[in-house]
Amino acid sequence: MRLENKIVILTGASSGIGYSVAKRFAEEGATVIAMARRAEKLEELKESSLNLTGKIIPMQGDVISQEDIDRVVNHTLEEFGRIDVLINNAGVIDNYQSAANVEDETWQRVLDVNVTGVMRMSRAVLPSMVEKKTGVIINTTSVGGFNGMRGGLAYVASKHAVVGMTKNIGYTYHKDGIRCVGVAPGSYATEIGGHATAPDMKTLDILMAGFSLFPEVGNPDELAYLYAFLASDEAKFINGTVVLSDGGWTAY
Numbered sequence: 001m002r003l004e005n006k007i008v009i010l011t012g013a014s015s016g017i018g019y020s021v022a023k024r025f026a027e028e029g030a031t032v033i034a035m036a037r038r039a040e041k042l043e044e045l046k047e048s049s050l051n052l053t054g055k056i057i058p059m060q061g062d063v064i065s066q067e068d069i070d071r072v073v074n075h076t077l078e079e080f081g082r083i084d085v086l087i088n089n090a091g092v093i094d095n096y097q098s099a100a101n102v103e104d105e106t107w108q109r110v111l112d113v114n115v116t117g118v119m120r121m122s123r124a125v126l127p128s129m130v131e132k133k134t135g136v137i138i139n140t141t142s143v144g145g146f147n148g149m150r151g152g153l154a155y156v157a158s159k160h161a162v163v164g165m166t167k168n169i170g171y172t173y174h175k176d177g178i179r180c181v182g183v184a185p186g187s188y189a190t191e192i193g194g195h196a197t198a199p200d201m202k203t204l205d206i207l208m209a210g211f212s213l214f215p216e217v218g219n220p221d222e223l224a225y226l227y228a229f230l231a232s233d234e235a236k237f238i239n240g241t242v243v244l245s246d247g248g249w250t251a252y
Helices: 016-027 039-046 066-080 104-132 153-172 201-211 220-231
Strands: 007-011 029-036 055-060 085-090 134-139 178-185 244-245
Touching: 007 066, 007 104, 016 029, 016 039, 016 055, 016 220, 029 039, 029 066, 039 055, 055 066, 055 104, 066 104, 085 104, 085 220, 104 134, 104 153, 104 178, 134 153, 134 220, 153 178, 201 220, 220 244
Parallel strands: 007 029, 007 085, 029 055, 085 134, 134 178, 178 244
Antiparallel strands: none
16 A cells, blocks of 8 residues: 555556556555546546556546646546656557658658656646655656667657656656656567557568567566556655666667
8 A cells, every 4th residue: 555645647548568567556556547538448547446556537538639628637636635646658650661751741640659758747737846845756657768679760759758757757856856867668468469450560670570589579568567566655866767677688
């Protein structure tokens, strides 16, 4: 119950890592405002959590919409008076498009969700956290934030940007009692990879060669324990850094 009574906003909550994190946090006593685009998936998440100690409150919204961000953050502050934890987990991939083939639409969509969404959510919650002199921001980045061939150009660029933002926010606000940390998953059993359509085979062929070195596919339910630890007071000296969770993939 290390997250008992914590008020948490979680984006990308309707599936994959976000779904597992929402349930783990509710199991540990948190109230989770679960934000995602798919309302029906959020309702499934809520129904699956009714017997847990904490609570999951679904709120439909898209991180590319400033209006949706303001609505979710303002509702949370009006209802609970504070935001203890923000988890920037919403993300999209890019069809593995290489630099010569990346489309403007794909580039903009990936940066809007993976980078601008993180910035806007963080910007929205920070004033309240600064006022309360406490808060934790956890950003989901990727091994693609450290390595060049873990996705297409737009995805890798976006995740490098999130690593940089994590370090910047963590150090800028540490005297305000706020921590910012990142989690960089390797390959986990989620649905995000299934969203690729007509992938750029130049990039994908090179990327798949690297998968021969991958030890195993991770379980997002197990990864959720890392998020819970980082959000808790047990991790109070972990700030401005990113924790890799890839089964040893990048150690080779």
